[in-house]
Amino acid sequence: MTNQEMVQNPKLLKKIISLQNNFTDDKQNCLYEELYTSKLLLPVILNDGDKISLIKITDIDGNDYIPAFTDWENFYLNSNTVNKAQAIVFNIYDYFKLLNSDSDITGIVINPYSHNLVLSRGNLKFLEKSQENIQKGEQISVGLPKEYPHLFVENCKSFFEKDSSIKSAFLLQTVRDNKISLLLVIETPNIEVVFSKLNKYAEKFLDNNQILDILSLDTPLGKNITKEYEPFYKRKN
Structure with a gap:
């Protein structure tokens, strides 16, 4: 535990809970803004030769999602995660890259064993495009x-x-x-x-x-x- 990088997102969690309690476009945009600067934990399996395998979560319709945890407490909620996985500290830009490299991934799910907030590929594409627009000076x-x-x-x-x-x-x-x-x-x-x-x-x-x-x-x-x-x-x- 002492070697773990500190990953805490109290402001992000507050915005997730607020959005889930009462959805509005403004609250969703606030959540998106917070994601741009948040660190997240991606669970992976480290194989022989330092090869990494992603852990995916599949819904009842067979859609694959990549989990993203806001902190170590949520990361350890599932015993399978504790026993099998290691965590890589990622940001939302890293998740963009994962989705762009694998068309079979439907989206990401934040804290799947607690808040269970699903961001579809469409949500994430909107986030990525919005950030590109900001960098081009089109929106800011x-x-x-x-x-x-x-x-x-x-x-x-x-x-x-x-x-x-x-x-x-x-x-x-x-x-x-x-x-x-x-x-x-x-x-x-x-x-x-x-x-x-x-x-x-x-x-x-x-x-x-x-x-x-x-x-x-x-x-x-x-x-x-x-x-x-x-x-x-x-x-x-």
């Missing part, structure tokens, strides 16, 4: 903040100095569907831990009407939108 415009939040930036720098895993950070402004928000793009291998701590810490340094999104630099979107900008924070070696 990105730039530097018009009103620079100096207090927020200085306090972020102080926060980052205390966490050696944070290497750099960018602050941008996004406009999507006429909604303006700040986007903090962080270079760290521990984005979920940083996100959880920073989200609570940063709120007190933002105006009540300001929206803050946090994104890992180690994503296609993070790398793409920051390539023309300089980080406001860069750890000194």
Whole structure:
């Protein structure tokens, strides 16, 4: 257990439960947005020669789905998973690649032994296409903040100095569907831990009407939108 990478998705779980209790398009879109930055656990079987076999879940109609677990607790709910499988930490982009490489896969199922949220191939294609559109600038415009939040930036720098895993950070402004928000793009291998701590810490340094999104630099979107900008924070070696 001590060697396991921390994988926790409290915000994703909250959005899954909210969507299942009362479906709306807005809640579904919020869930999709959260998936872009979530780490997930993919169960696999490691064969001789380090060859990997996917574990699939088949429904009563014979459709194959790939399971995705939001955390270790859900991963270990099924005894067969514990006994046979190992876990690979994946993100939604990795799942896109799996679906594109195997046309027989119908979709993915998140936490099949608890929440059992099914995302069909159509759902995932929509997610993938939406992300491509964002990267092409068709749905979102990105730039530097018009009103620079100096207090927020200085306090972020102080926060980052205390966490050696944070290497750099960018602050941008996004406009999507006429909604303006700040986007903090962080270079760290521990984005979920940083996100959880920073989200609570940063709120007190933002105006009540300001929206803050946090994104890992180690994503296609993070790398793409920051390539023309300089980080406001860069750890000194």
